[in-house]
Amino acid sequence: MTSRSGQKSGHAGFGWAEYLDELVREHGSLTAVALKIALASRDGADVATVERGLRRLRKITGEGGSYGRVVLRRFGLPRPILKRARWMGLYHSRFADLPISFCLDQLRLWDRPPVAESPVRAYLALGFAHCAIRTRDLEDAKRNLDVAERATKDDPVAACEGLLARAYVKANDGDVPGAKEMLARAKGLARGIDTAEDAPCFRARALDQLAYLAMRTEAPDVKAAKKLYERIDEVGPPFALCKRFNGLGYVAWRAGDRETAAVHARLAVTTAGDAGLLRQRAISLSLLARVADGDEAIAAGARARDLAAAIEDLDLLARLNGASAAPPARDRKRPPRRKP
Structure with missing residues (x-):
């Protein structure tokens, strides 16, 4: 379960005291922070009153109340x-x-x-x-x-x-x-x-999911999926490149071209490994286990399962345990469950 329960107020973290310390470092003093709040106030609050409120806020470990809302609205995080x-x-x-x-x-x-x-x-x-x-x-x-x-x-x-x-x-x-x-x-x-890291990754993820949907039909559209993966830029963040390589390898495998699939799978494994992307590396190794031969396939499958277990990813581990190095059946109607 992924419940939020378990957090205790005594735990270290970023609380009101740490927040006010950051504002003091940025603005010079607590009085300066209080002055900016007072100047923006519509109820004519004086600086001394605001500063006393901020000192009380510093001691709070739960909801910040009116002063918490005022400070967040004025300064943000x-x-x-x-x-x-x-x-x-x-x-x-x-x-x-x-x-x-x-x-x-x-x-x-x-x-x-x-x-x-x-x-x-x-x-x-x-x-x-x-x-x-x-x-x-x-x-x-x-x-x-x-x-x-x-x-x-x-x-x-x-x-x-x-x-x-x-x-x-x-x-x-x-x-x-x-x-x-x-x-x-x-x-x-x-x-x-416009962020250099996020934009290409969002694009790659959207194209990857669209390709997955193209394959999740009564008659999987391998050509359409391949075109979608080819639209992921050839140069970009490692995560996006992993999506491209894994996707092209996957559709090649579904088309029966295991040699091409293995080339893309190895590229994905290397790219993920160089970037420290453990989950993407496990997914890439899983693909390699399907399309490679002999000892390479066996070793890739074992490494993928070890990585998934190490990061406690039950969804990924379940899929990997069901992976096979055998080629896909021609009449298969639905591909294995994949990550977003």
Whole structure:
């Protein structure tokens, strides 16, 4: 289970005291912070009163009340905190390569005010959702995606992440039209994201999921899936390249071309390994186990299962345990369950 329960107020993390310390470092003193709040106040609050309120806020370990809301509205969270929360909420970040138990510990640690009272909490909910997917608890994933959607405000990165995760859940529920709708919206948002790392990864993930849907039909459309994978840029972040190599290898395997599939699988294994992408490496090794021969296939399958077990990914491990090096049957109607 990916429950949020277990967080205790005494745990180390980013609380109101740490938040105010960051503001003091940025603005010079607590008085300076109070002055900015007083100047922006509509009720004529004086600086001394505001400063006393901030000192009380520093001692709080739970909800920040009126002063907490005022400070967050006036200053927002520091950029390093936003960056950390994003890292925990994005599927294509290295956070997803950590053991699930550690991921949940970190998410629970940060799921407290002030982070939990800001729009940044959307990324925590996304992180919980991804952990739920990895533990095969799609109902819990849906609940956390609902939380993320309610928290998302003017943040296309969080919104795009949520749509891609929802598309994956809908596809696994058999709601192909719903999944396609989510992917269309995600692609539209991704075009407006200008970060060098996130934009290519969002694009690769959307194309990967569309290709998966093209294969998940009574008559799998291998050609359409191949064209989608070919649209993933040949140069970009390692995560996106892994999606390209794995996808092209997968469709080559489904077309009966094991030699080409093995070439792409080895490229994916190397790319994932060089970048430290453990989950993508396990997925790549799983493909190699299907398409390679003899000892190479056996070793690849064992390494993939070891990696999946090390990061406690029950969903991935279940798929890997069902993987086979045998070529696919020509009349197979549905490909194995794949990750988003």
